Amino acid sequence: MEKKELLYEGKAKRVFATDKPDVLLVSYKDDATAFNGLKKGTISGKGAINNRVTNFMMSLLEKEGVPTHFIEELSDRETLVKKVSIVPLEVIIRNISAGSFAKRYGVEEGIVFAQPTIEFSYKNDDLGDPLINSYHALALGLATAEEIETIKSLAFKVNTFLKGFFKKLNIDLVDFKLEFGRLSDGTIVLADEISPDTCRFWDCDTHEKLDKDRFRRDLGGVEDAYQEIMKRILGE
Ligand code: ADP
Numbered sequence: 001m002e003k004k005e006l007l008y009e010g011k012a013k014r015v016f017a018t019d020k021p022d023v024l025l026v027s028y029k030d031d032a033t034a035f036n037g038l039k040k041g042t043i044s045g046k047g048a049i050n051n052r053v054t055n056f057m058m059s060l061l062e063k064e065g066v067p068t069h070f071i072e073e074l075s076d077r078e079t080l081v082k083k084v085s086i087v088p089l090e091v092i093i094r095n096i097s098a099g100s101f102a103k104r105y106g107v108e109e110g111i112v113f114a115q116p117t118i119e120f121s122y123k124n125d126d127l128g129d130p131l132i133n134s135y136h137a138l139a140l141g142l143a144t145a146e147e148i149e150t151i152k153s154l155a156f157k158v159n160t161f162l163k164g165f166f167k168k169l170n171i172d173l174v175d176f177k178l179e180f181g182r183l184s185d186g187t188i189v190l191a192d193e194i195s196p197d198t199c200r201f202w203d204c205d206t207h208e209k210l211d212k213d214r215f216r217r218d219l220g221g222v223e224d225a226y227q228e229i230m231k232r233i234l235g236e
């Protein structure tokens with residue numbers, strides 16, 4: 001597969017065309033941003049870790065019956081994925097209160113929910129990814145009712161699997177963000193990434209944060225946290 005022109009440069013990844021129209025090459029960067037791009041920095045080694053962790057998780061999810069965009073890991077930072085038309089929704093699942101949930105509803109972080117929550121943000125940087133509900137998504141024409149049902153059910157399935165997977169690594173999966181896309185035949189598949197950039201991971205015993213919150217909140221030890229996640233998942 002040949003790498004062709006750069007199609008899109010995002011905050012954390014570059015997306016390239018390939019010689020196949022339905023295949024993209026994603027290249028993960030060490031660049032880190034937070035607060036809708038207001039805070040910028042570099043997390044050394046992050047690109048490789050997020051690439052490898054994402055691909056490992058996507059492969060496991062495929063085996064669990066969750067369709068994903070993953071095709072093949074080419075190198076530490078580069079992966080081939082199925083080209084999708086991204087549904088412009090950030091799908092957020094939460095098991096424990098943290099981040100914007102705690103802030104918005106005035107509760108402390110660390111409340112373990114009896115059942116997971118789901119929320120949608122409209123993926124639009126200019127608007128700061130506003131929180132919306134499924135009726136808003138329908139009104140805005142972001143997805144059909146059927147697609148929203150599929151996305152909800154896949155997101156909860158991903159959560160059930162990931163929560164159990166991370167528990168065995170002594171990690172509480174606090175919350176995470178998923179993106180879904182449509183293949184050319186309309187099939188909804190899981191796309192984008194699953195990594196310490198997009199999930200909150202807390203050590204079960206120490207409650208130490210092992211994710212991007214270390215960067216967002218200037219907690220130090222950012223690189224070590226990403227390394228620790230990779231070590232627990234991949235054993236290296
Ligand atoms: P952002 O756009 O938020 O800065 P990234 O730097 O991660 O994010 O850029 C990657 C972009 O590629 C995102 O906009 C994401 O929605 C998109 N994307 C992820 N997977 C696919 C895919 N399989 N096909 C097309 N676009 C994808």
Ligand code: UDP
Pocket residue numbers: 090092098099100101129175176177197198199200212
């Ligand atoms: N998240 C993400 N990208 C975003 C917003 C959130 O990956 O643009 C992830 C974030 O890492 C966390 C979860 O979604 O795991 C919930 O984030 P929250 O709404 O609490 O917002 P934040 O506190 O990150 O601003």
